[in-house]
Amino acid sequence: MEPFxxxxxxxxxxxxxxVDTDAIIAVQDLLILTKQGLGKKLFRxxxxxxxxVSIPDFALNLPAFAAAxxxxxxxxxxxGSSREHAVWALQDFxxxxxxxxxxxxxxxxxxxxxxxxPVSLPESAVDMLLASLQADPGxxxxxxxEACTVQFPDxxxxxxxxxxxxxxTLLLGLDPIDLALRHRDALARFQAVQRRQAPWVWQALHGxxxxxxxxxx
Numbered sequence: 001m002e003p004f005x006x007x008x009x010x011x012x013x014x015x016x017x018x019v020d021t022d023a024i025i026a027v028q029d030l031l032i033l034t035k036q037g038l039g040k041k042l043f044r045x046x047x048x049x050x051x052x053v054s055i056p057d058f059a060l061n062l063p064a065f066a067a068a069x070x071x072x073x074x075x076x077x078x079x080g081s082s083r084e085h086a087v088w089a090l091q092d093f094x095x096x097x098x099x100x101x102x103x104x105x106x107x108x109x110x111x112x113x114x115x116x117x118p119v120s121l122p123e124s125a126v127d128m129l130l131a132s133l134q135a136d137p138g139x140x141x142x143x144x145x146e147a148c149t150v151q152f153p154d155x156x157x158x159x160x161x162x163x164x165x166x167x168x169t170l171l172l173g174l175d176p177i178d179l180a181l182r183h184r185d186a187l188a189r190f191q192a193v194q195r196r197q198a199p200w201v202w203q204a205l206h207g208x209x210x211x212x213x214x215x216x217x
Contacts, residue, residue: 001115003173007096008142012059012068013133019073020080021107025089038085039092060093064137072099072129077118078107087114097143099150101126112166113175119143119150119160128152145171 029041047058054061060068071090077100078086087110090098096116101123103111111118121129132153133139142151145167151157162170169175195202 001173001175004096004115004117004145004170006142006144006146007069007117008140009069009096010065010067010138011070011072011099011129011133011141012065013130014059014071014073015130015134017074018076018079021078021083021086021104022080024078024086025083029089030083030085032085035088035092037092038089039094042089042093062137067094069094070097070099070141070143071095072126072133074126075101075123077103078111079104082106082110084110084114087111087116091116099126099129099143112170115170115173115175117143117145117162117170119162121150121158121160125158 023043023046025038025041026044029038029044032038032041043058043060046055047061048054056062059065077098086107091114097119098111098116099119099121102120103118108118129141129152136153139153141153143149144151145162148160148162148167149157150160
């Protein structure tokens, strides 16, 4: 996972509250078997007519936001189902940070685990930022995870909060598997103790001869 330290990039405005995961990536598009290509389906029903023609006034279809890596949206972003594809689609499009007044809890956790930074700012501040982005399309803002600040186009700087453990994993570029591997020695010691204390569990999992078996219920 790519570390997130500081990002200065074009920010795209999406002045809508309650953007749900089905709007981010529609259920019929979940059949794509890889993460690559999901970005083409991002906000598909807002970006395209049924015929496939681009809707010209949707922000992500405007040339000024073609290189956007930050998305600024309304409150309760990512509500709806728990589909992780919503995060993957945003990332595949090119986004590394979403700024909103609030996020749905499952989306927030999915984003952090996949290296997409969700930043919560007061609604009044987000409204000011959205107005700035719409007035000056293509302007850049900066998100600094080390300092936990967002710098607006007018150089105003605001603090944001993020759980310390998740902040560290983003700064280091560690996903949950990477985190687990950092404790491989402790895990190995735990497994060794468990093999002695509960051998029947390991026999059920791997068979009496050590080959992998099926756990019976």
